[in-house]
Amino acid sequence: MSLDFRFAIASDLHIALPHTIWDHPTRFHLVEVSIPALEVVLERLEQLKLDFLLLPGDLTQHGEPENHSWLAERLAKLPYPVYVIPGNHDVPERFATERSIGLADFPLYYPKFGYDDPTRVYYSYEILPGVRLIGLNSNFFDSEGKQIGTGYLDDEQFDWLQQTLIGTKGELVIVMIHHNVVEHLPGQSSDALGRRYMLKNAPRLLKLLRSAGVQLIFTGHLHVQDIACSEGIYDITTGSLVSYPHPYRVLHFRQDEQGKQQLQIESDRVAAVSGWEDLQSSSREWMGDRSRSFMLKLLTQPPLSLSLAEAEALVPGLRYFWADIADGDALFDFPQFPSVARQYFERFSARDPLGSPALIDNCTTLVLGGKD
Numbered sequence: 001m002s003l004d005f006r007f008a009i010a011s012d013l014h015i016a017l018p019h020t021i022w023d024h025p026t027r028f029h030l031v032e033v034s035i036p037a038l039e040v041v042l043e044r045l046e047q048l049k050l051d052f053l054l055l056p057g058d059l060t061q062h063g064e065p066e067n068h069s070w071l072a073e074r075l076a077k078l079p080y081p082v083y084v085i086p087g088n089h090d091v092p093e094r095f096a097t098e099r100s101i102g103l104a105d106f107p108l109y110y111p112k113f114g115y116d117d118p119t120r121v122y123y124s125y126e127i128l129p130g131v132r133l134i135g136l137n138s139n140f141f142d143s144e145g146k147q148i149g150t151g152y153l154d155d156e157q158f159d160w161l162q163q164t165l166i167g168t169k170g171e172l173v174i175v176m177i178h179h180n181v182v183e184h185l186p187g188q189s190s191d192a193l194g195r196r197y198m199l200k201n202a203p204r205l206l207k208l209l210r211s212a213g214v215q216l217i218f219t220g221h222l223h224v225q226d227i228a229c230s231e232g233i234y235d236i237t238t239g240s241l242v243s244y245p246h247p248y249r250v251l252h253f254r255q256d257e258q259g260k261q262q263l264q265i266e267s268d269r270v271a272a273v274s275g276w277e278d279l280q281s282s283s284r285e286w287m288g289d290r291s292r293s294f295m296l297k298l299l300t301q302p303p304l305s306l307s308l309a310e311a312e313a314l315v316p317g318l319r320y321f322w323a324d325i326a327d328g329d330a331l332f333d334f335p336q337f338p339s340v341a342r343q344y345f346e347r348f349s350a351r352d353p354l355g356s357p358a359l360i361d362n363c364t365t366l367v368l369g370g371k372d
Contacts, residue, residue: 003254004253006048006049006050006250007053007251008250009053009055009056009218009249010055010238010248011237011238011239011248012087012238012242013034013038013240013241014029014034014058014060014089014240015034015035015059015061015071017066017067020067027290028286029243030286033241033246034241037246045250052082053080053081054133054176056176056177056178057177057178057220057221058089059086060089062092063091063092063099068101068109072110076112085135085136085176085178091105092147094141103121103141114133114135120160130171131172131174133176134176136161138151138153139178140152140153150195150198151177151200152200152201158208161208165214168212173212174214176217178219178220179219179221180198180228182202182206182235183228184197184228185348187303197221206233210231210233215232216236216263217234218238220238222237223239224328225267225326225361225362227364232369236249243287244283244323245323245327246279246280248267248269248270249267249268251263251265261368262367263366263368265365287320288323291321291322291323295311295314295322296308299318299341303344304341314337321345328350328361330348330349330350331350
């Protein structure tokens with residue numbers, strides 16, 4: 001069977017109608033540009049012959065009903081199918097509050113975008129002949145209905161997924177989930193700052209997907225452009241439309257009659273919107289202005305565990321560190337840093353699956369193994 005289709009990804013939209021915008025002076029998210037940035041992307045995508053669009057979570061600023069309603073109405077006007085999943089911002093608590101929807105409400109807002117069963121917050125959908133999308137819910141809550149601070153799949157969803165995968169022989173299966181399944185940063189799953197972006201039981205999910213021959217996972221949440229690989233499974237995470245560098249991706253999948261598969265990935269950015277005519281530069285500075293506290297935590301916690309005075313001396317040189325990671329394909333060198341700190345930060349340079357420096361996060365072609 002041959003396949004040839006094109007699709008796009010835009011992640012972490014954080015849609016916020018003007019009257020819903022929270023005023024947090026230190027927030028990283030430029031939610032002011034959420035709607036105009038999305039409109040720029042949708043206008044560009046309508047010029048392409050897309051087969052579908054994926055939105056891997058954090059669709060809204062903080063789960064506000066009016067923001068979910070606005071987005072669902074806007075997506076319904078597009079000339080191609082769209083598929084969504086919930087992120088942590090979409091359902092900040094298990095049950096609805098005066099401000100946000102609850103987990104069970106999410107499918108009710110998006111019945112046209114994957115959720116044909118309103119009783120489940122995950123789905124399996126044949127989006128094209130021979131192509132199946134599995135949308136998972138990685139939000140999990142404690143006994144009081146509060147998010148646990150990391151992603152997690154419960155046993156019920158695992159049982160459903162295992163049964164679903166049994167029936168996918170001969171199909172190309174792609175998975176969409178909000179939290180990262182493969183590490184995109186060194187030591188991400190064990191680092192106090194990084195693990196909240198990970199799926200807590202990622203090894204279990206990877207084992208199940210690997211046994212079913214699944215090779216492609218699309219995630220969000222981290223707000224960076226990065227492609228990571230674990231034993232033949234690629235986790236392609238896409239940066240946020242409300243954070244530098246305001247990216248989106250256009251992807252082209254091909255499979256020939258012999259089963260050879262390849263995925264061509266191109267990335268673009270929103271350069272300007274009304275009121276932010278130099279969005280790239282302004283947004284990079286916005287992030288740099290707010291990076292100090294994050295960098296201090298990174299420097300003073302393990303494994304570096306620097307004193308506050310030592311960390312303060314290094315912080316100015318790290319002003320754009322997170323912005324460069326978010327941009328993707330960063331190659332770091334800090335010759336002015338002490339050797340231990342220099343080695344630590346250079347580990348964050350973009351590398352291919354074999355560990356060599358490589359520009360693969362934004363534009364690349366992945367050669368995949370076929371599925372029997």
